[in-house]
Amino acid sequence: MDTSENTRQEREPEHEAPRRRGWRRWAMDTRPLRRPAYRRLWGSTVVTAVGSQLTAVAVPKQIYDITGSSAWVGAASLAGLVPLIVFALWGGAIADTMDRRKLLLITNSGIAVTSLLFWLQAFAGLESVAALMLLLAVQQAFWGLNAPARSASIARLVPADELPAANALGSTVMQTGQVVGPLLAGALIPVIGLPELYLVDALALCVTVWAVYRLPSLPPLAGAVVRRAGVKEIAAGFRYISGHTVLLLSFLADIVAMVLGMPRALFPQLASQTYAPYGEGLALGLLFAAIPVGAVLGGLFSGTFSRARRHGLMVIGAVVAWGVAITGFGLSGNLWVAVAFLALAGVADMVSMVFRGAILLSAATDEMRGRMQGVFTVVVAGGPRLADVLHGTAGSAFGPRIAVAGGGLLVVAVMLVLATAVPALRRYRV
Structure with a gap:
């Protein structure tokens, strides 16, 4: 494979891009897409973002069709969470010990094969919850291995100066x-059926595998000490964070925002009680989509902020804005006002x-980036689930609106205390 162009582009610095004018300065910064290697990685993310959601809908739908029980749907979610956490850390x-391109090829191929097995079991009419949960666990294990390397x-x-723009491009695709x-x-599903939905995802993942194959090799950098990926290396990653x-504060900021301020567990109760006059189904859909x-x-519109250099201050401001928006949502009795506040929370997120x-990506050395992204994956996956437990309990005890508003205020208070007590984050700039 000819990777000379990509390798040269990876290494050679470029002159700073001219300042954008007019409406373009507000729009998404697409400079990273000019780089063929990143464009291929981003293109594979586009396919994965949509395809993974097809399976995310199909699996619980099939489990519910088989059992008629939401409890089994919840158990399947837990079956996928545990391997995701374990394999994301590993x-x-x-990812810090081998060629990351090779790891992406292996894991994307594994995810594609798993989607094909989902299709086979559905096509054969197996109707086995155990088989579905096993396949889901395997798929999430491959995803956990894949995400840090990606x-x-x-x-x-x-x-380095294009990292925020690259993250904005990737995050926008995932949210879309x-x-x-x-x-x-x-x-x-009503048109082609549930089995074929799995097959569409499997075929789409073949495009992802091809895009990853076209990436340049990404071995550990020259001079890096390559060790075996075991428990000691995982522990070394946590020691690196603590030092x-x-x-550490970037992880804590996300934990504060998601655990204290993610109210999705209360959306069904709010839809059936507070926003019932608008129609429970409509309210529930709008709350989850907002x-x-x-x-x-x-x-x-990430061009409005992606070129900022004070990254730590932007994180602090965004988490505080998230808390304020969630508080406004909790205090809103009008559905459309509530949806507007949730949308503002989405912008802050x-x-x-x-x-x-x-x-x-900028504060960690390359030989530690994989482990940092592994912890990041665990925090992103685990935080909202802890929030479900916390908000569900608080909502039952105090009522959903008080629980939501109180959680938002806690986010603001805790983040400001952290930023004041430990100035390292607010002083950090790229």
């Missing part, structure tokens, strides 16, 4: 997938994602 260590590779494909994927799945205050839609809008991701 995958981060592996994210850690970005810093090798674009220069969360909106478009379920809608597409809902439209396709770098900026990295944050991803806001995040997509934030990504589309996009800003936070962009700059937290940039901090992880």
